[in-house]
Amino acid sequence: MDLPRPEPTERGCRLISTNQTPQCLPPNASSTPRLHVVYKMLSDSEAAELLSFLTPSTRPDVKGKATEYILGMSGSRDGCRFLRSNPNLIAALFELTSDPSVAIMKDCYHILINLSADETLHQVLVSEVKVLPVLLKNLQDPEYLFSDQISTILSNLSRHEKTCRTVFKVLQDEVGLPKLVELLCNESYNKKAKLHYLGPLLSNLTQLPEARSYVMDPDRFVIQRLLPFTQYEASVMRRGGVIGTLRNCCFDHSHHEWLLSDTVDILPFLLLPLAGPEELTEEENEGLPVDLQFLPEDKKREEDPDIRKMLLETLLLLTATKAGRQALKQKNVYPIMREFHRWEKDVYVAATCEKLIQVLIGDEPELGMENLMEVEIPQDVEEKLREADTKEQEELEKEERMRREEEEEKKKCEQTD
Amino acid sequence: MASTDVQDDSDDGMDAFMDKFKSQRYKNAFSEKNWEQEFNKIPMFMKTAPEEIDPKQYPELACLQSIIHDEDRPPEEQARSLKDEGNAYFKEKNYKNAVVAYTAALKKKCGDQELNAVLLTNRAASHFHLGNMRSALNDAAAAKKIKPDHLKALIRGAQCCMELRNFSGAIQWCDEGLKPHPTDNKLRELRTTADKQKRAVERDARKGKAKEKKLHGEKEALLGAIKERGIKLFQPISSCPEGSEGEGDDESPSAGIAQLNLDSLSSLEVTGAQVFLDEQGTLHWPVLFLYPEHQQTDFISAFCENNSFGDHLSVMFGEELPPWDTERKYHPQNLQLYFEDEENETLYQVDAKMSLLKILQHKRFFVKAGTPSFMVLAKDSSFWKQFICRRKIHGL
Numbered sequence: 001m002d003l004p005r006p007e008p009t010e011r012g013c014r015l016i017s018t019n020q021t022p023q024c025l026p027p028n029a030s031s032t033p034r035l036h037v038v039y040k041m042l043s044d045s046e047a048a049e050l051l052s053f054l055t056p057s058t059r060p061d062v063k064g065k066a067t068e069y070i071l072g073m074s075g076s077r078d079g080c081r082f083l084r085s086n087p088n089l090i091a092a093l094f095e096l097t098s099d100p101s102v103a104i105m106k107d108c109y110h111i112l113i114n115l116s117a118d119e120t121l122h123q124v125l126v127s128e129v130k131v132l133p134v135l136l137k138n139l140q141d142p143e144y145l146f147s148d149q150i151s152t153i154l155s156n157l158s159r160h161e162k163t164c165r166t167v168f169k170v171l172q173d174e175v176g177l178p179k180l181v182e183l184l185c186n187e188s189y190n191k192k193a194k195l196h197y198l199g200p201l202l203s204n205l206t207q208l209p210e211a212r213s214y215v216m217d218p219d220r221f222v223i224q225r226l227l228p229f230t231q232y233e234a235s236v237m238r239r240g241g242v243i244g245t246l247r248n249c250c251f252d253h254s255h256h257e258w259l260l261s262d263t264v265d266i267l268p269f270l271l272l273p274l275a276g277p278e279e280l281t282e283e284e285n286e287g288l289p290v291d292l293q294f295l296p297e298d299k300k301r302e303e304d305p306d307i308r309k310m311l312l313e314t315l316l317l318l319t320a321t322k323a324g325r326q327a328l329k330q331k332n333v334y335p336i337m338r339e340f341h342r343w344e345k346d347v348y349v350a351a352t353c354e355k356l357i358q359v360l361i362g363d364e365p366e367l368g369m370e371n372l373m374e375v376e377i378p379q380d381v382e383e384k385l386r387e388a389d390t391k392e393q394e395e396l397e398k399e400e401r402m403r404r405e406e407e408e409e410k411k412k413c414e415q416t417d
Numbered sequence: 418m419a420s421t422d423v424q425d426d427s428d429d430g431m432d433a434f435m436d437k438f439k440s441q442r443y444k445n446a447f448s449e450k451n452w453e454q455e456f457n458k459i460p461m462f463m464k465t466a467p468e469e470i471d472p473k474q475y476p477e478l479a480c481l482q483s484i485i486h487d488e489d490r491p492p493e494e495q496a497r498s499l500k501d502e503g504n505a506y507f508k509e510k511n512y513k514n515a516v517v518a519y520t521a522a523l524k525k526k527c528g529d530q531e532l533n534a535v536l537l538t539n540r541a542a543s544h545f546h547l548g549n550m551r552s553a554l555n556d557a558a559a560a561k562k563i564k565p566d567h568l569k570a571l572i573r574g575a576q577c578c579m580e581l582r583n584f585s586g587a588i589q590w591c592d593e594g595l596k597p598h599p600t601d602n603k604l605r606e607l608r609t610t611a612d613k614q615k616r617a618v619e620r621d622a623r624k625g626k627a628k629e630k631k632l633h634g635e636k637e638a639l640l641g642a643i644k645e646r647g648i649k650l651f652q653p654i655s656s657c658p659e660g661s662e663g664e665g666d667d668e669s670p671s672a673g674i675a676q677l678n679l680d681s682l683s684s685l686e687v688t689g690a691q692v693f694l695d696e697q698g699t700l701h702w703p704v705l706f707l708y709p710e711h712q713q714t715d716f717i718s719a720f721c722e723n724n725s726f727g728d729h730l731s732v733m734f735g736e737e738l739p740p741w742d743t744e745r746k747y748h749p750q751n752l753q754l755y756f757e758d759e760e761n762e763t764l765y766q767v768d769a770k771m772s773l774l775k776i777l778q779h780k781r782f783f784v785k786a787g788t789p790s791f792m793v794l795a796k797d798s799s800f801w802k803q804f805i806c807r808r809k810i811h812g813l
Contacts, residue, residue: 178599182596219600220599220600221595221599221604221605221608224608224609224612225592262609262613263609265613268616285624290616290617290619290620291616291619291620293620293623293624294620294623294624294626294627295623296623296626296627
């Protein structure tokens with residue numbers, strides 16, 4: 001296929017119009033089904049009564065009923081609001097995460113997951129109930145049964161910058177980021193939990209410059225250890241979290257040269273999940289990074305379109321600097337992207353791929369504009385670009401809708417045949 | 418007390434000994450001739466220690482050694498002395514003796530685990546320099562077991578793995594080392610190199626596989642083309658019993674191809690020429706011409722299957738006759754071609770105007786050793802007459 005050659009100004013804007021700040025990953029709600037039961041809001045006296053059941057000395061069956069009831073309540077928005085105005089209930093529930101009954105512990109953890117999925121409760125959980133120190137302490141226990149739930153709560157709490165700062169600070173005091181990375185990179189740290197959600201947690205934490213500067217500390221070996229997880233097959237969460245972390249790191253263009261150098265060699269790890277089994281010519285193969293040369297015919301691509309998009313965005317970020325563009329061009333990224341574009345069905349991902357290809361085959365921007373992240377854009381131009389972006393988005397949505405309809409048509413036809 | 422008595426005695430003896438020289442001269446003094454040699458025998462002035470310490474020749478040295486290696490001292494002290502000895506050897510790059518010393522020290526089985534870890538690490542270093550990578554790795558692993566954060570052992574382990582080209586192992590050692598020493602330069606450097614090497618090895622494996630696959634595909638296409646034309650390859654009876662041949666072919670072509678392996682295609686000729694399929698799907702065979710009269714041969718490395726014998730013979734004999742043809746009778750128009758059916762001991766006469774393909778497809782033609790061969794004789798010569806009258810001849 002022929003890809004349109006880009007105009008230099010357009011290329012600049014593309015990049016700037018993609019999200020300019022490091023991001024967090026979407027929240028995770030508990031796997032517990034949200035019950036569609038309308039809970040009658042409790043009066044103050046009823047709340048007080050409920051609280052009296054949530055003490056360690058209460059009979060286990062009564063306690064169990066109470067936590068079960070609150071778990072159901074925490075699944076609804078109104079229930080969350082009710083709990084927000086009763087922080088002493090949350091504190092009591094949090095106490096019960098160390099209850100002798102595993103069932104009660106589990107209920108309490110799931111309530112916390114539901115609560116942490118609601119942004120308005122973050123401050124209550126972090127500042128009033130102060131859940132972080134205990135959660136982080138338990139997380140380090142290699143035998144702890146609910147480390148997965150803790151990881152989920154922490155990743156939920158770290159989504160927004162304000163609470164993320166608090167999470168980061170407490171984490172640094174209690175555990176330290178090195179330990180967190182160690183837990184993330186050690187698949188068998190806890191035999192009773194998988195700890196996949198530490199991926200999104202790290203990704204969320206790296207929206208903070210302090211966390212990024214640790215991950216990219218040239219005197220340490222952190223990012224290098226994360227890189228192999230871009231192809232981690234056992235969990236889309238861990239994989240996505242690591243890739244999100246890498247993308248966040250690539251927002252710091254001052255590190256680009258280091259990231260692309262032999263010490264880190266980030267490029268093959270971003271490209272491998274996008275590379276397929278297509279046979280390239282000997283010449284094309286020789287120009288690629290070694291890990292991408294002569295891939296077997298059963299090579300599979302990343303199956304999650306969101307992750308594919310994140311990988312492409314990371315590559316796009318790397319093309320913001322002159323050194324980055326040169327490295328990508330020199331390492332023969334183009335044939336990989338060419339084959340990828342041929343294969344990609346998702347219109348949004350394909351559109352991102354096109355942007356990257358435009359940079360790869362385009363001319364260098366004029367002098368003084370080499371760093372696309374530092375180019376100043378006049379306000380009127382920016383507005384126009386924003387308009388163009390919205391328009392493009394709409395067009396893509398239309399395209400995607402059409403593609404879906406077509407697919408359904410096809411399915412129908414197949415059925416009637 | 419007894420001991421003081423003894424001491425008094427010896428003092429007396431010494432005094433008497435000294436007193437003796439008031440009246441007579443000391444005889445065993447160093448002379449100008451031998452002072453250097455004598456000095457060398459005294460431990461303090463020795464320039465180099467002797468290889469073997471003979472108590473008779475170097476009594477003082479032997480004394481010192483027995484003090485150092487006194488069996489009565491606690492094992493820790495003995496081990497430490499042996500370690501010093503090993504370190505001294507190591508400095509001199511005498512790694513063999515260093516290994517001996519460290520081994521002796523370890524045999525003391527002292528309770529100081531820190532010291533044992535150091536001894537093992539040092540012995541690992543000595544083995545490493547001797548090139549005994551396995552022993553070095555074992556020692557490093559043993560040291561790591563005693564002291565998991567012992568940096569030198571961790572680095573040594575990684576280095577040994579590198580030398581043994583076990584790059585995954587090296588990475589594992591480095592990762593273990595980076596946990597307690599996250600900023601150590603050497604470990605980071607080693608890990609980067611190991612990772613790079615590992616990935617290169619993996620690439621080479623993939624490349625080899627791809628190449629093999631391509632070769633296999635070509636081979637299959639070639640054998641397919643041969644089969645499709647109904648050309649029969651002569652199977653050496655030892656490797657393939659005739660009974661199974663036909664059946665196997667029909668049931669699965671790839672099994673048939675595996676049987677018709679390239680052994681039966683590779684030419685015995687030194688030239689290494691082999692039948693090949695060109696891009697247009699035409700086969701080119703290496704072909705051997707035999708001239709029984711003169712016991713000569715000609716070899717054509719790529720005879721296109723669509724060409725006729727006439728085409729080649731006119732080039733080979735048209736312009737210039739071969740030097741061995743002293744009687745000048747091998748003119749293209751005079752030549753008679755035959756192929757041999759060994760099994761039936763029959764000769765088939767070949768029409769020079771026919772294409773190679775036609776002849777190869779003949780029901781009694783078998784390609785032997787990957788190279789079709791033909792006999793060429795000059796018609797009406799006496800040799801020819803003699804030759805054909807002794808054999809059964811068939812026309813085509």
